[in-house]
Amino acid sequence: MDYVTCLEDFLPDFEAFIFDVYGVLHNGLRAIPETLAFLESLQNSGKTVCILSNAPFLTGHIVERLKTYGLLPSFYQHILTAGSETQRHLIEQDTPDHARLGPRCYFLGIPEMEEILQQTPLQKCSSLEEADFILAAGPNEWGQNLEDYQELLDLAFKRELPMVCANPDEYVFKGRERRLRAGLLARYYESIGGNVIYHGKPYMNFYKPVLDEISEIPKEKILCIGDSFKTDIKGARECQMKSLLVLSPLTYDEMGMTYDENPPRKETRKNIFNEISKQVYTPDYVTQLTA
Numbered sequence: 001m002d003y004v005t006c007l008e009d010f011l012p013d014f015e016a017f018i019f020d021v022y023g024v025l026h027n028g029l030r031a032i033p034e035t036l037a038f039l040e041s042l043q044n045s046g047k048t049v050c051i052l053s054n055a056p057f058l059t060g061h062i063v064e065r066l067k068t069y070g071l072l073p074s075f076y077q078h079i080l081t082a083g084s085e086t087q088r089h090l091i092e093q094d095t096p097d098h099a100r101l102g103p104r105c106y107f108l109g110i111p112e113m114e115e116i117l118q119q120t121p122l123q124k125c126s127s128l129e130e131a132d133f134i135l136a137a138g139p140n141e142w143g144q145n146l147e148d149y150q151e152l153l154d155l156a157f158k159r160e161l162p163m164v165c166a167n168p169d170e171y172v173f174k175g176r177e178r179r180l181r182a183g184l185l186a187r188y189y190e191s192i193g194g195n196v197i198y199h200g201k202p203y204m205n206f207y208k209p210v211l212d213e214i215s216e217i218p219k220e221k222i223l224c225i226g227d228s229f230k231t232d233i234k235g236a237r238e239c240q241m242k243s244l245l246v247l248s249p250l251t252y253d254e255m256g257m258t259y260d261e262n263p264p265r266k267e268t269r270k271n272i273f274n275e276i277s278k279q280v281y282t283p284d285y286v287t288q289l290t291a
Contacts, residue, residue, distance in 0.1 A: 001276065003269050004244065004287045007038040016048035016217045018210065018241070019076075020201075020226035021055065021062070023248035024289075028174030031069040034289045039075040048217060049076040050210045054200040054231060056113050056137035056166040056182060057083040078210050082200030083116045083137070085209075086166040089199065090120045090135075097197050101162060102132025108149070108185065109137030109166075116166060128156055134163040134189075136182040144180050146188055153185065157194045168200040168231060173249040176259070201226075202235030211239070227251045234281040245276070245283035255279070263288040 004010075010017075019025060025035055042049050055062050059081045063073060093099045104125045107114060116137060117124060125131040134156055143149060156163070165186035171178050186196045200206050214222070222241045226232020227248040236243035245251065252259040255275040264272055269286075276282055 001273060001282060002285050003264075003273075004285050005263075007034060007287070008041055010223060010244070011041065011045055011047070013221075014047070014223040014242075015221040016050065016214050016223070017042060018050045018052055018207075018222060018224045018236075020228070020232050020246075021051060021053040021066075022169075022172045023227035023250050024225055024246050025051070025066065025071055026069045027248070028172065028179075031071060032289050036070060039071070043075055048078075048214055050078040050080075050214065051076050052080055052201060052206065052210060054082045054167050054169045054181075054183075056086070056109060056116060057081055058087065058115050058118075059084040061115065078213050080206070080210055082167050082206065083113070085206055086135075086137075086164060086199040087116045087118070087120060089197075090116075090122060090164070097162070101164070104130055104132045105135040105164075106131035106133070106156070106161070107135050107137065108140060108182065109135075110139075110141055113137035113166075128152070128159060128161065131161060133161050135166065136163055136185050136189075137166040138182045139180045139185070146180065146184055149185055150188065153189050153194070154192065157189065157192050162195045162197065163189050165196055165198045166200070168198050168202070169228070170230065171250060171253065173253070176249055178249075178253065201231040202238060204235075204238055207235060207239050229254050229279045229281055233279075233283050236283075237281045242285075243283040244285040244287060247272070247286065247288040261290075 062081050089098050104123045106128050107124050167182040169181040170184040190196050219241050224236035224241050224243045227246040227250050233243050249259045
């Protein structure tokens, strides 16, 4: 495991790069300058750039949102969101689990996330009593804590409703503010015995469409860049690719440490590496960007 101070150091060693979004491309408020400069270098060098996002929105939605941060479509060749992958499976019903879901869903998430229901045969229900399953895209506007959903999820479990999770992230950070995501609701539902179908990182099926698109590039020449042990680093490991961990507020939160916006000095990296080594999935490289 090596600490990297300059992203351009990776240019000679890798042919393709798979980027996370939150904490790597932007911090929810602005683009991360080092990443933006690196994307320009990758573009100039003719490298392949992919974006895999756990966002519970359709891919086109995230393309437009990235533009507002100055992250233009010319910077990448492939992009996929958990929202689009969820929509595809709900339309195609291409697995036994999806085929058994039924036509009526209870939706968790803000209205903007309901775009993943477009073109599906599903009917959105207003109560659990009417629903065949739960579609968890994110928290609702009225609740930003797990406790706000436990009673509802307990009732859903009693009714034996399966859940489809359209965003496996447990949290993201908008600047320094931690925001709840659907993954934590899904983990709780599993913990009480509920059945959950996940779409997104770290699950190998989510990587497959992009890896198929760049199948001519050997996996040892692909670098995955992300800030979460639970999604980015785990996913890269299970897909047998190398990974770069970007130390962000989320990373420090997962390690149980207080975030320091200043990149760690050489003498303090040992403590961080010790904490990283305690994780189930560890990266090949580590860096910290300006968040």
